[in-house]
Amino acid sequence: MKLIGVTGGVGCGKSEVLRYIETNYNCRIEFSDEIARALEAPGGAIYESLIRLLEQYPADGGTGQKAAVTLGDGRINNPEMARRIFSEPDLLQKVNDLVHPAVRKYIVDEFKKESEAGRLDFFVIEAALLIECGYRELVDDMWYIYCDEEERRRRLRSSRGYSDEKIDNILRSQLSEEAFRSNVDVVIDNSGSIEDSCRQVDQVLAAGGFRKKTV
DSSP states (O other): OOEEEOOTTTOOOOOHHHHHHHHHHHHHEEEHHHOOOOSSSSSTHHHHHHHHHTTTSSSTTTTOOOOOOOTTTTTBBBHHHHHHOOOOOOOOHHHHHEEEEEHHHHHHHHHHHHHTTOOOSSSEEETTTTTTTTGGGTOSEEEEEEEHHHHHHHHHHHHHHHOOOHHHHHHHHSSSSHHTTTSEEEEESSSSSHHHHHHHHHHHHHHHHHHHHOO
16 A cells, blocks of 8 residues: 655645545545644643643743643643743744654554555545655655645635735745755646646546546
């Protein structure tokens, strides 16, 4: 069974392309953000460790504001976690050092289970940071969902209400076009219609020997 990594910058439309793949092919798709949220939830693999880490930092971060690390139902207080990370420059790296290996272990374990079960044709993992987190060595193929910058900006303003300043900051924080393209095997151009993107997907998967589900 093949493991495919799918990456791309914000606003490139990865989720829409992946919904098409999941609907039409015999595969399993996992989103790294969703995996991380599950691992951070009560009972999750890194829940207790994450709380201990966050509690090592001052509750007010020098602002005089105090808030609990967890909510009443036990879930991580995400706005408070974000505030502490913003207040403590080294905390982000420590959180990433906890979350990323746990997500990777989950993916490896689930891929192994699915391979042994033999029910699927391929397994897909999606993340914006697949290349930065070293997944190039783990996946069989790395896909890049590309979209030209003007269209990305239009989508982010329309669907998420982002300001131009926020979009500028996000784009500056992500890999360059050259870096994406130099680290992937497949580029899907999602600048146009979703129908055109799906045709590209079908061509790539057909070349790999994968067929659509039969109705």
